[in-house]
Amino acid sequence: MPPEPAALATDGLTKRFGAVRALEDLSLRVEQGEVFGFLGPNGAGKTTTIRLLLGLLAPSGGRATILGEAVTLGGAAWRSAVGYLPGDVAFWPQISGQRTLDFLASLSRREPVERAALLDRLGLDALTLRRAVRTYSDGMRQKLGIVQALQCRPRLVLLDEPTKGLDPLVQQAFYEVVADLRRRGTTVFVSSHVLSEAQRLCDRVAMLRAGRLVFAGDVADLRRAERRRVTAAFAADVDPQTLAHFGAPVASTPREIVLLVAQEELPALVARLGMLPLADLVVEAPSLEEAFLERYR
Amino acid sequence: MRVGALLEHLWRRHRGAMLLLAAGNAFFQWAITRVVPAASQTGLVRELLDLAPAPVRVLIGEDLVANLSARGFLGFGWVHPFPLLLLGVWAVRVSAGGLAGEVGSGTMDLIASRPVARSSQVAAAAVAVAAGLVAIAGAGWAGTALGLQMRSLEGVAAPDLLPVAGMAFLLFASAGAVALFVSATRRDGGAAVSWCAGLLAGSYVLDYLARVWSAIAFLRPLSLFRYYDPQRILREGVAAQDVAVLAAVGAAGLVLAFATFARRDL
Numbered sequence: 001m002p003p004e005p006a007a008l009a010t011d012g013l014t015k016r017f018g019a020v021r022a023l024e025d026l027s028l029r030v031e032q033g034e035v036f037g038f039l040g041p042n043g044a045g046k047t048t049t050i051r052l053l054l055g056l057l058a059p060s061g062g063r064a065t066i067l068g069e070a071v072t073l074g075g076a077a078w079r080s081a082v083g084y085l086p087g088d089v090a091f092w093p094q095i096s097g098q099r100t101l102d103f104l105a106s107l108s109r110r111e112p113v114e115r116a117a118l119l120d121r122l123g124l125d126a127l128t129l130r131r132a133v134r135t136y137s138d139g140m141r142q143k144l145g146i147v148q149a150l151q152c153r154p155r156l157v158l159l160d161e162p163t164k165g166l167d168p169l170v171q172q173a174f175y176e177v178v179a180d181l182r183r184r185g186t187t188v189f190v191s192s193h194v195l196s197e198a199q200r201l202c203d204r205v206a207m208l209r210a211g212r213l214v215f216a217g218d219v220a221d222l223r224r225a226e227r228r229r230v231t232a233a234f235a236a237d238v239d240p241q242t243l244a245h246f247g248a249p250v251a252s253t254p255r256e257i258v259l260l261v262a263q264e265e266l267p268a269l270v271a272r273l274g275m276l277p278l279a280d281l282v283v284e285a286p287s288l289e290e291a292f293l294e295r296y297r
Numbered sequence: 298m299r300v301g302a303l304l305e306h307l308w309r310r311h312r313g314a315m316l317l318l319a320a321g322n323a324f325f326q327w328a329i330t331r332v333v334p335a336a337s338q339t340g341l342v343r344e345l346l347d348l349a350p351a352p353v354r355v356l357i358g359e360d361l362v363a364n365l366s367a368r369g370f371l372g373f374g375w376v377h378p379f380p381l382l383l384l385g386v387w388a389v390r391v392s393a394g395g396l397a398g399e400v401g402s403g404t405m406d407l408i409a410s411r412p413v414a415r416s417s418q419v420a421a422a423a424v425a426v427a428a429g430l431v432a433i434a435g436a437g438w439a440g441t442a443l444g445l446q447m448r449s450l451e452g453v454a455a456p457d458l459l460p461v462a463g464m465a466f467l468l469f470a471s472a473g474a475v476a477l478f479v480s481a482t483r484r485d486g487g488a489a490v491s492w493c494a495g496l497l498a499g500s501y502v503l504d505y506l507a508r509v510w511s512a513i514a515f516l517r518p519l520s521l522f523r524y525y526d527p528q529r530i531l532r533e534g535v536a537a538q539d540v541a542v543l544a545a546v547g548a549a550g551l552v553l554a555f556a557t558f559a560r561r562d563l
Contacts, residue, residue, distance in 0.1 A: 051406075051563075054406075054409075054410045055409075056406060056409055056410065056562070056563040057562045057563070058560070058562055073415065073559065073560065074414055074415060074559070076412065077412055078412075079410060079411050079412040079413075080411070080412045082410065084406070084407075084410040086403065086406045086407070088403055089403070089407075090402050090403030090404050090406075090407075091404060091407075092306075092310060092404055094310065095309060095310070099309065103302065103305075103306050104407055104411065106299070106302040107299050107302055107303075107408060107411040107412070107413050108411050108412070109299075109412055148407065
């Protein structure tokens with residue numbers, strides 16, 4: 001039996017806008033059924049990557065495949081299996097939410113089998129859907145954007161900053177929707193700069209910086225690869241310089257020192273601390289936020 | 298191909314404007330039949346027209362000035378800037394809005410990320426432009442027909458105006474195809490509207506200036522309006538050469554629009 005094609009894969013994908021390198025040599029593979037986080041600060045190339053994957057932009061180099069089929073600029077059939085939420089989702093202001101969903105479902109060539117459940121979970125009622133979209137708040141527009149992306153039960157979902165403008169309760173409902181997608185085996189590719197969100201949702205993440213891939217792997221690997229935050233408290237005064245070579249001091253007083261320490265340095269540090277009047281020791285794994293910031297520092 | 302769904306979508310977006318433009322043209326052409334001077338009034342009208350400077354007489358239509366016939370007046374109704382503006386507004390609005398407008402507002406992402414061929418999007422916009430022009434030009438003719446039912450004018454019948462309405466359609470369909478090409482190259486609806494309106498207005502002004510200023514008369518064939526002369530149509534019938542030129546420009550505009558939009562970044 002041939003191996004299942006990747007949900008999406010890129011090979012040396014590159015995009016330049018004139019002299020500006022928006023994306024450089026991106027090679028990435030996302031397996032079917034994964035929830036994959038695509039992280040990076042604004043302007044890192046996340047949206048450009050998604051638009052290349054959808055064939056909205058033509059690459060300057062490299063190639064991409066979606067569900068095993070080459071991405072082209074045309075209206076290829078694989079798009080019927082893909083749901084997409086743009087980063088700044090825009091609708092036709094004078095058209096109602098209901099008509100908008102009907103129109104977009106008709107273009108997808110699939111029945112909107114998930115629409116009712118999604119509307120219910122995200123709190124968009126029938127009365128709201130009958131109103132023109134111009135009367136919607138930003139949050140309501142974002143909910144409509146999520147529904148249009150997921151209503152036809154796509155096999156692959158590309159979500160660009162999906163929780164932008166959502167209040168915490170709706171964010172929670174959205175996380176549950178993603179959890180359901182994962183259970184059903186839908187591949188979710190979610191771009192975000194909200195790191196706690198990626199930490200919560202994703203199996204694996206990739207990080208972009210200035211159009212280049214700086215990390216791709218498990219969330220746990222990323223955190224493991226980053227330095228630990230070690231806080232040591234002492235029963236008597238200690239010269240911080242005696243520990244400085246184990247890592248980067250963050251803060252120090254004669255009775256407490258905080259260091260960022262590489263994982264492989266930890267045994268030596270603990271051994272050295274044992275020779276000091278140690279009163280307390282806390283070793284913390286970095287949050288994704290800290291790991292992220294460290295990558296971009 | 299999702300042309301049907303795209304057309305329905307365009308209809309929902311532009312139906313109000315189309316009905317308004319069609320009603321405006323119908324009313325205007327009906328009103329023209331009401332103001333055609335009776336035979337007893339032509340002397341006074343001729344005196345007034347003789348007072349007008351030559352450039353104004355050119356604008357009104359030299360045939361009308363020369364003959365002062367009911368046919369000439371009704372022909373004037375189809376070169377008056379008002380119906381030209383109505384038809385032009387539709388051609389530019391739908392062409393620019395259908396492609397560049399969707400790209401600029403961000404809604405193109407929702408369409409183009411679905412299994413919709415880019416050629417379907419251009420085709421839908423082209424059909425919408427053409428259908429609206431048929432409706433607006435047809436409504437103008439219906440206005441004339443209604444006016445002639447209410448007031449019989451010597452030497453002219455409603456069917457005589459059909460070729461004029463047809464050529465008005467062809468003129469703006471051709472302009473719409475060029476506008477569609479412009480729209481296919483732009484990233485913003487406002488810029489596309491400016492370009493298309495500028496080209497259309499420039500074409501109109503060039504035709505007018507080339508008629509009143511002999512030094513630039515050789516440039517007149519470059520204007521689309523050179524190939525649209527209602528008074529000559531009423532006198533001699535439709536010239537095959539005019540049809541051929543307008544059709545060729547329209548076809549070229551469409552081909553360029555399809556080719557450009559298929560390859561561009563959205």
